[in-house]
Amino acid sequence: MARAATTTDAFNAIAEPQRRQILDLLAPGELPVNDLVALVGLGQPQVSKHLKVLREVGLVDVREDGRQRLYRINGRMLKPIHDWVSNYRQTWEERFQALDQVLDELKAQEKRT
Amino acid sequence: MITASSGTARVTLPSDTQILITREFAAPRHLVYRAWTTPELIKRWWPAKRGKMTIAEVDLRVGGRWRYVMIADGGLEVAFHGEYREIVPNERLVSTEVFELVPDAEAVDTLMLTEQGGRTTLTILVQHQTKAHRDAHLESGMEAGLQDALDLLEQVATALR
Numbered sequence: 001m002a003r004a005a006t007t008t009d010a011f012n013a014i015a016e017p018q019r020r021q022i023l024d025l026l027a028p029g030e031l032p033v034n035d036l037v038a039l040v041g042l043g044q045p046q047v048s049k050h051l052k053v054l055r056e057v058g059l060v061d062v063r064e065d066g067r068q069r070l071y072r073i074n075g076r077m078l079k080p081i082h083d084w085v086s087n088y089r090q091t092w093e094e095r096f097q098a099l100d101q102v103l104d105e106l107k108a109q110e111k112r113t
Numbered sequence: 114m115i116t117a118s119s120g121t122a123r124v125t126l127p128s129d130t131q132i133l134i135t136r137e138f139a140a141p142r143h144l145v146y147r148a149w150t151t152p153e154l155i156k157r158w159w160p161a162k163r164g165k166m167t168i169a170e171v172d173l174r175v176g177g178r179w180r181y182v183m184i185a186d187g188g189l190e191v192a193f194h195g196e197y198r199e200i201v202p203n204e205r206l207v208s209t210e211v212f213e214l215v216p217d218a219e220a221v222d223t224l225m226l227t228e229q230g231g232r233t234t235l236t237i238l239v240q241h242q243t244k245a246h247r248d249a250h251l252e253s254g255m256e257a258g259l260q261d262a263l264d265l266l267e268q269v270a271t272a273l274r
Contacts, residue, residue, distance in 0.1 A: 003180075014246060015129055017129075023148075032274055056146055071269065075122070085126070085238060085251065088124055088125070088126040088251050089122050089134075091161070091163075092122045092134055092136070093121060093122040093136075094161035094162060094163070095158060095159060095160075095161040096122055096136050096138075096158075097136070097161070098157065098160075098161050098162070099148055099158040099161075100139070100157035101157075101158070102140065102148045102154055102157050102158050103138055103140035103145065103148055104140075104147060106140065106144045106154075107140055107144060110144070
């Protein structure tokens with residue numbers, strides 16, 4: 001199934017491990033870019049480049065606070081990615097529930113013999 | 114029968130090319146292994162409620178092949194096959210897996226079973242060669258019925274435009 005263009009971009013954006021690290025760091029709340037630079041351990045230009053990609057696909061938002069730029073996660077954009085994995089999980093869960101029934105029967109058989 | 118004591122499946126993506134599935138079962142692991150490797154039993158759980166399994170071939174030896182075929186409720190035939198690479202009965206099963214509609218994307222599946230107090234934790238690590246193959250695999254896992262519904266919705270939406 002074709003995904004919407006913005007979703008594809010978001011998927012590509014989180015495929016990069018350092019961008020995922022940035023998203024993890026932003027999960028608890030918003031951070032100024034300087035803190036992110038210190039925590040990620042990359043140079044400011046690289047961190048800014050990653051933030052730009054994340055901002056373009058809407059995964060992070062930025063706001064000005066005095067002289068600081070504060071970044072935060074946009075949870076709404078992460079939801080499609082979460083849903084995508086959820087569908088796959090649901091498929092396996094249905095399968096496992098059928099397996100639960102088979103196992104119950106095998107246990108009962110084993111008790112009888 | 115109540116199976117509320119069982120866990121719920123967890124799916125995580127440890128790296129760009131992997132899928133990790135874990136689930137707890139209220140049964141000892143030799144029974145989970147039996148249900149996992151016996152064709153008549155596989156046919157009862159593998160298709161879940163989404164179709165009818167027509168073929169479950171299991172040649173359970175290193176180098177032996179397996180093949181699963183299901184007719185989904187929408188009429189689509191889905192087939193998977195692979196080869197067993199490592200077999201430790203009741204404990205570990207490594208095999209290759211190919212979804213026959215995407216024959217280039219061969220994955221390696223590692224099934225691990227651990228038992229504690231009569232309960233079994235099942236872990237499946239799916240290792241793909243590329244991220245694109247991994248992502249395609251995740252998408253193919255979507256429920257067949259939901260897929261049909263989405264396709265239909267797309268058609269309707271296109272017609273309305």
